[in-house]
Amino acid sequence: MGRCHTDLKTHCCDSFGVVNQCGDMAPKRRAASTTKAGGKKVKKEEPEEKEEPEAPQDAFKSAKEALKAAAPSQQGKRKADVHCGMNAEVHEDYDCMLNQTNIGQNNNKFFVIQVLKEGKNYFCWTRWGRVGEAGMSKLSPAYPSPDKAISDFEKKFKDKTKNKWSERQNFVSFPSKYTLIEVDGEENAEVKVDKVDGPVKQTVLPCTLDSSTQRFIQLIFSKDMFKEAMESMNLDVKKMPLGKLSKLQIAKGFDVLEEIEEAVKQGKGQALLQELSSKFFTTIPHNFGRTRPPVIDNEQIIEKKKEMLLVLADIELAQSLKAESGEEETVEEVPHPLDQHYQSLKCDLSLLDKDTEEFKVIEAYLKATANSYRPPVIKDVWKVNRDKEAERFSAHDELGNRRLLWHGTNVAVVAAILSSGLRIMPHSGGRVGKGIYFASENLKSASYVTMSRNTGVMFLNEVALGKEHTITVDDSSLTKPPEGYDSVVARGRMEPDPSKDITITLDGKKVAVPQGPAIEQPQYKNSNFSNSEYLIYKESQCRIQYVLELKFR
Numbered sequence: 001m002g003r004c005h006t007d008l009k010t011h012c013c014d015s016f017g018v019v020n021q022c023g024d025m026a027p028k029r030r031a032a033s034t035t036k037a038g039g040k041k042v043k044k045e046e047p048e049e050k051e052e053p054e055a056p057q058d059a060f061k062s063a064k065e066a067l068k069a070a071a072p073s074q075q076g077k078r079k080a081d082v083h084c085g086m087n088a089e090v091h092e093d094y095d096c097m098l099n100q101t102n103i104g105q106n107n108n109k110f111f112v113i114q115v116l117k118e119g120k121n122y123f124c125w126t127r128w129g130r131v132g133e134a135g136m137s138k139l140s141p142a143y144p145s146p147d148k149a150i151s152d153f154e155k156k157f158k159d160k161t162k163n164k165w166s167e168r169q170n171f172v173s174f175p176s177k178y179t180l181i182e183v184d185g186e187e188n189a190e191v192k193v194d195k196v197d198g199p200v201k202q203t204v205l206p207c208t209l210d211s212s213t214q215r216f217i218q219l220i221f222s223k224d225m226f227k228e229a230m231e232s233m234n235l236d237v238k239k240m241p242l243g244k245l246s247k248l249q250i251a252k253g254f255d256v257l258e259e260i261e262e263a264v265k266q267g268k269g270q271a272l273l274q275e276l277s278s279k280f281f282t283t284i285p286h287n288f289g290r291t292r293p294p295v296i297d298n299e300q301i302i303e304k305k306k307e308m309l310l311v312l313a314d315i316e317l318a319q320s321l322k323a324e325s326g327e328e329e330t331v332e333e334v335p336h337p338l339d340q341h342y343q344s345l346k347c348d349l350s351l352l353d354k355d356t357e358e359f360k361v362i363e364a365y366l367k368a369t370a371n372s373y374r375p376p377v378i379k380d381v382w383k384v385n386r387d388k389e390a391e392r393f394s395a396h397d398e399l400g401n402r403r404l405l406w407h408g409t410n411v412a413v414v415a416a417i418l419s420s421g422l423r424i425m426p427h428s429g430g431r432v433g434k435g436i437y438f439a440s441e442n443l444k445s446a447s448y449v450t451m452s453r454n455t456g457v458m459f460l461n462e463v464a465l466g467k468e469h470t471i472t473v474d475d476s477s478l479t480k481p482p483e484g485y486d487s488v489v490a491r492g493r494m495e496p497d498p499s500k501d502i503t504i505t506l507d508g509k510k511v512a513v514p515q516g517p518a519i520e521q522p523q524y525k526n527s528n529f530s531n532s533e534y535l536i537y538k539e540s541q542c543r544i545q546y547v548l549e550l551k552f553r
Contacts, residue, residue, distance in 0.1 A: 081112055083134060084125050088118040093152050096168075098160055098178035099131070101281035103274050106292045108281065110135070111178050113156050115149045120234050124152035131236050132287035159351065206260045207336035212351055212380045214338050214546040216549055220414045221341045224314050225452040229412035234451070236285040247316060249527055252282040260296050274299045284309070305341045321345070321419060326510035347418045347548070360486075360506065361513060362460065362546060365404070369441040369496055376456065376550040384459075384544045389421060390507065395542040396498050399466035399486055402511045404504070404545065405438035405534055406445035407459045414457045418547070422461070424538060431473070431528075432490045433478025435535040436542060438463055440496050440514050444531040451552055460546040462511055463536060465489070465552065472527035480537045487541070490496040492516040493525055494531040506545060 025237040039250050050453060078090035094115035096545040097531025101108045121142035129135015143149050154165045160178045163171050173179045177429060207214055221224065260276045272511060277296040286293065321344040335343070342349075352359045353476065362381055370376060422436050449456040474490075481488050500516025518531070 002080060013257065016058045022026075037158060037446070059480065062147065062417070067183070075406050078114075080116055081114055081125060081127060082543065083127055084114075084139070084254070085116050086116060086123075087413075088116040088123070091115040091117045091122060094150060094165075096157060097507065099181050099282050099285050100176075100178045101278045101293055102176065103278045103281075103293050103295060108288055108293050110285070111160055113153055113160075115146060116486040117146070117155050118279055120144065122146045122148045124156070125128055130290070131285055132238070132289055139163070140141070161320075162271060173279070173282070178394055181283075181285065189343075203333050204337075205333055205339070207338050209338055209342060210351055213342070213349060213382070216349075216380065216382070217338050217341050219455060219475075220411065220418075220447040220454065221318060221321075221548070222452070222455070224453050226318070226412055228452055229315065229410060229450065231287075233311065234286045234288060235308070235312065236287040238287075242433070242532040248495065249283065250309065250316060251311075253280065253346075255307065256280045257302065257305055261302050264299065264302065270297065280305070284312075291301055311412055314383050314413040316413040318412075319418065321415060345415065345418045346387040349382040349418075352381045352383060352546075359501065362548070363513070364515050365513055366442050366548075368500075368515055369406075369443060370448065371443045374553045376442075376552045377551040379455070379551055381546055381548050384418070386418065386421060386544060386546050388542055393395050393464070394540075395463075396464040396466075397509075398462040399541075400510075401465045401468065402509055403440065403458050403463055404511050404513045405440055405463050406442050407436075407461055408440055408445035408448035409459070410450035411452045411455070411456065411457050412450070414547070417544075421539060422459070422542060422544065424537070430476045431474045431509060432488055432533055432535045433476055433537075435478065435488070437530060438533065438534040438536075441518055441531050444533070446552075449550075454552050458548045459544050461542045462506055462509070462545045463487075463534060463542045465536070472524055472529065474528055477515060478535070478537070485535075489533040489535075490529045490533040490535070491521065491524045491527055492529040493521055493527050494530060495521050495524075495532050 014026050014421075047460060057520060061145050077096040080086065080088045080090055090209070092115070094113075096113050098111070098113070100111075108131045110131055112125070114125045116123045122145065123142060124140040125137070126168065127135055127137040140149060143397050145310070154271040154356070157165045159178060162174045162177050163180070168180060171180050209217065227237050231331050256276065262278060263276060265273055274295050280296060281293050294301070296305060315466065321341070334340075352362075359381055363378055367375060401483050406480055409417065420525045424436055426435055442458070445458060446456070449458060464486070466483065468483035468487050469481050470489050472491055478488060495518060496514035497516030497519045498514075500514065501512050503512055504509070521527075
């Protein structure tokens with residue numbers, strides 16, 4: 001993994017509230033060594049020639065394409081349904097998960113079919129019911145060979161879907177029939193020890209991360225946290241176990257949602273929208289209990305479902321990172337699992353000492369601009385150095401007017417952000433168009449934080465704003481700043497007191513950091529925005545500088 005660490009300077013405030021460089025800072029505690037598994041030092045990469053980055057497509061389209069491109073060509077090992085009550089295994093690939101949602105008839109149901117082998121006997125196992133419930137089940141008689149069990153399986157599959165099992169690669173969905181949900185098999189993310197040269201005894205090395213970073217990595221890769229995030233969006237985690245819903249299946253959900261969006265734009269009738277909504281919930285199983293599934297019939301619901309699919313795609317990415325980090329060659333010593341997860345991020349995290357001026361500036365920024373009634377409390381702060389992000393950001397070296405700004409997010413997507421960077425979201429809040437949204441007030445960005453057990457994660461980003469275009473009314477049509485401008489600022493009626501701003505130096509660039517509380521802005525008293533929002537429309541125009549783990553009360 002190519003990682004480099006930028007040495008930082010101590011920042012000391014003078015009497016005018018300006019932060020100047022004042023010599024070398026005491027060495028920080030490293031989050032991990034720069035030595036790869038196997039003891040080889042990372043070779044420094046030569047800096048690439050700077051190129052002006054092209055404006056990227058939005059995250060919705062790029063995520064869909066990435067999912068299709070990354071879909072595995074081979075399926076992993078299948079597991080017997082947990083409700084079968086047998087010590088059995090799936091015979092070959094005779095295993096399917098079917099789903100059917102029909103909003104008009106209040107149907108939201110599943111059907112599981114498997115050929116199971118236990119000892120020398122073969123069975124056809126079926127289980128069916130409403131999504132979110134165990135349902136009913138049936139086990140065929142024991143057969144001495146797989147042929148009869150396979151015949152039962154194929155007949156049931158044809159009855160339920162109107163498709164032949166042998167032609168499932170070209171599956172066609174039919175009205176009032178079940179749809180095949182593509183689920184990946186069990187991916188073994190454990191260290192492999194049985195190779196062609198025979199079993200190798202391996203030793204798991206001690207974790208090289210400090211205790212705070214260990215806790216943070218555990219949080220952002222936590223299986224319970226991912227499940228919690230999925231359940232909060234009404235996703236059915238039983239039909240979509242972590243890392244098992246195939247990338248192609250998620251991509252199909254993107255396709256159906258685009259169909260719905262087009263139908264809404266064209267003003268199509270409720271009957272078609274109900275049919276397409278049923279198709280979406282069939283493709284991406286949701287748990288609505290006994291409640292009738294809703295019709296996706298307006299832009300607000302579409303945007304929420306887009307966000308849900310993007311979170312689901314990011315969860316899938318995090319699971320892929322976990323799986324990749326577990327793939328090791330035949331070696332006698334392997335890194336600790338937390339080190340493997342950390343290395344998979346391709347991101348250097350350096351824990352800040354809480355006695356440093358750098359930490360205190362961040363803490364003051366949070367306290368001054370957070371919710372005064374129940375402000376979040378900092379657990380820890382890390383300096384972030386994402387692989388190659390500095391090079392990408394350097395394309396905007398000529399832009400001045402740099403600010404350190406907040407960005408809040410769902411804890412379930414933090415691993416994906418650290419791995420892939422902040423992206424332009426398709427909805428992006430909507431009020432100022434399709435860009436990356438930042439705020440100068442913690443309380444504004446904190447409203448976008450989705451927590452796990454009262455723990456949330458926020459980013460502080462160096463944003464090269466350049467020449468700002470100011471607006472005071474909503475403009476959801478924006479996809480770039482007007483000609484001659486580099487960013488858009490939706491000026492709020494409140495803004496951190498600019499007279500209290502200080503300036504720090506990051507990588508040789510002056511960056512403004514608010515330190516004062518929000519005060520009224522008379523010149524913007526009629527603005528539609530209560531708090532200012534800062535928009536850029538090129539992903540390369542920002543750099544993640546810090547990640548904060550926060551306790552919300």
